[in-house]
Amino acid sequence: MTTIAADAPPSPPARGLRGPWGTLLASAFGVMMVALDGTIVAVANPAIAHDLGASLAELQWVTHGYLLGLAVFLITAGKLGDRFGHRRMYLIGVVGFALTSVAIAMSSGVAVLIAFRILQGVFGATIGPAAMGLMRSGFPSHMLGRAFGVFASLLGGATAAGPILGGVLVSAFGWHSVFLINVPIALAAIGLTAWLVGPNRPTDAGSQFDLAGIVLLSIAIFALVWALVEAPAEGWGHPLTLTALGLALVFGVAFVLWELRAEEPLLPMNIFRSLPISIGTVLMILMALALMGSLFFITFYLQGVSGLSPMQTGLQLLPLTAMMAIWGTPAGRLVDRVGARLPTIGGLVASTVGMAMLARLTPEIGWVYTSIAFILLGVGLSFVMTGATAAIMTSAPVSLAGVASGMQQAAMQLGGSLGTAVLGAALAMTVSRTLPGHFAAAGLPKPGPDEVAGMQSAVSQGGAVIPDGASAAVADAVTSASHLAFLDGMHLSFGIAAAVMAAAALLAWFMGPKQQEQVDEGSDDSTAEPVLHL
Incomplete structure (x- = not known):
């Protein structure tokens, strides 16, 4: 008996650009808008704080509120796309994202701004699964890896452009402009969708809401x-x-x-009987945990310890973001050719080496060393994201494409939050443990527990707490001791991240080799894998 996966019924022949690649182009604009918003807003935070009088805690919730809205709604949004059609939900998400962006730009108080950021996150959660669902149902199985690779390249480019574009917009037009820029992007997404994407076709129209x-x-x-x-x-x-x-x-x-x-469950548990789906989801969590959790602190190193400006920091990170933009498409082609397992393992090994290199940073290491580490990370992550995404999406039934995409993106969001929290805790504890020793080694009075607690936050961000009236020599000694304590914590965090990447490489081996060409049966949407037994 041979088992072959089933494929979606063939779509009507495409006319002109109204085919799979046109669908990718139209859907990419919406997802690029969401990706751009994730990095461009960080540049505007100081201006928002100054203009609206926001406290540090309120400013953090400008980001956290968006994250909450996004993470909570992803899987539900995917189910809505399966039920009502991904084209319809994509357009709703794009329009809602643009309108909330305008509302944020017009906000006169930080509480209102945060409320609209949460709502913007909800609409952002609608866009991603709908775009992935359109691609899953529009591309044949043997081309999905290539499609996801092109998608990853576009997202990498948008992410890389965020800090640079944000700096230009804030300097020229103020913080409001980083939200208003979403309006023309949304209009382009709407126009391209109306032109290039075929009629709305629900993939699971008969299902009920759980x-x-x-x-x-x-x-x-x-x-x-x-x-x-x-x-x-x-x-x-x-x-x-x-x-x-x-x-x-x-x-x-x-x-x-x-x-x-x-x-009729929201997320059928038997979908996890598929090893590619289960392992791909875990890999997304581990990859985001290691990447987001560790890179959250690299900017503190570059600006606080190395003394780079925000613009110089963005340029130093360019090898990472540029490699993710360049290597997404080749990674997708390789996944189509040999399957997801080997490219994913190779990407995780490269990422492990890059992360291990970052675990050895010192104040004296130059840009060449850090650039090599970022290049390894960027290339490796391109293969990991493309391979794990392809493993999840090609193994899920077309009728559950939205749910599977929502699950994949929710895994990344949760992994990033987990990494920032866990690795941040490891860094902070290390700073508290080693700071007194570095003060003593520098010939400074050894701080007590209360003093260490008061300095921990600043030191954990690559800074130092200089006593009032301190001489230049004392200030230099305090700064040097603080930086050494920060590096101790950062080395531990990056070491943990490298170990997580290495463990993920071992886990990726069990995803299995390249599957045979498959067609979606769609007769039983609740099954874990759409199959025909011959």
């Missing part, structure tokens, strides 16, 4: 992301952090138990 599953999953993800966001400030042992983690666990378990008995 309202209980949506509520349980939304509460679980909200509680988990909130805990991960607040833990670095409140502390892991704080009652609010523990309560949020407890809620996430309780509602997460309740969601799984409900999905196992629901007639």
